[in-house]
Amino acid sequence: MPEAAQPRLKLYHATPSRSSVAMWMLEEIGEPYEVKLLSLKDGDQRKPEYLAINPMGKVPTLDDGGTIVSEVSAICCYLADAYPKAGLAPPIGDKLRGPYLKWLFYAPSCIEPAMIDKALSRPPAPRTMAGWADYDTVIATLREATAKASPHLLGERFSAADVVIGSSLRWGMQFKLLPELPEFVAYTQRLAARPALQRQISNDEAFARQMRG
Numbered sequence: 001m002p003e004a005a006q007p008r009l010k011l012y013h014a015t016p017s018r019s020s021v022a023m024w025m026l027e028e029i030g031e032p033y034e035v036k037l038l039s040l041k042d043g044d045q046r047k048p049e050y051l052a053i054n055p056m057g058k059v060p061t062l063d064d065g066g067t068i069v070s071e072v073s074a075i076c077c078y079l080a081d082a083y084p085k086a087g088l089a090p091p092i093g094d095k096l097r098g099p100y101l102k103w104l105f106y107a108p109s110c111i112e113p114a115m116i117d118k119a120l121s122r123p124p125a126p127r128t129m130a131g132w133a134d135y136d137t138v139i140a141t142l143r144e145a146t147a148k149a150s151p152h153l154l155g156e157r158f159s160a161a162d163v164v165i166g167s168s169l170r171w172g173m174q175f176k177l178l179p180e181l182p183e184f185v186a187y188t189q190r191l192a193a194r195p196a197l198q199r200q201i202s203n204d205e206a207f208a209r210q211m212r213g
């Protein structure tokens with residue numbers, strides 16, 4: 001019997017972690033993929049074979065037939081461009097590409113440091129020095145964007161930007177690092193209806209059971 005072909009896409013994943021965002025994106029893309037499960041507790045992310053593909057020792061990492069991509073937003077951006085049939089990125093030349101890229105970058109460069117400020121209750125950095133300005137400005141910016149999202153950040157069109165920003169909001173509210181503003185709740189509830197997100201959540205529940213043994 002011929003052996004079943006290995007999927008071209010492989011996700012180095014840990015649950016629960018930021019790599020769930022990449023898994024949601026893979027579910028939206030709809031191509032077969034393989035999951036390589038790492039135990040952060042056992043330090044799999046610091047083993048030499050993993051550091052060879054991700055010197056940061058962080059999940060996620062995507063391997064697309066030998067193309068290695070790390071960093072959640074970069075993985076989502078890469079997948080949307082590499083698999084355009086899924087329609088998750090406005091093409092180059094489309095005006096929507098501007099806000100699309102802005103939101104992909106906004107999550108790691110502004111939301112993440114603002115949430116770490118909150119988590120550590122650390123004194124704010126001088127506003128002009130901190131690229132994310134300050135926590136309240138980040139919240140106000142997100143509040144305005146989610147109030148205008150109709151129903152998505154780019155309007156009718158769902159995109160990888162919703163995967164990234166939606167995940168930051170879901171995760172941030174869950175860990176009480178972002179306030180449960182009605183705009184955040186309404187936007188994330190709309191996203192929760194997506195079958196791809198529901199598949200990612202149930203995959204992660206199964207992986208968590210597998211890790212518990």
Ligand SMILES: N[C@@H](CCC(=O)N[C@@H](CS)C(=O)NCC(=O)O)C(=O)O
Nearest residue numbers: 017018040057058059060071072073
């Ligand atoms: N900037 C990275 C952050 C990834 C990250 O911090 N991942 C955490 C899990 S949520 C991790 O791998 N932690 C393990 C460790 O630092 O040892 C990204 O966006 O992908």
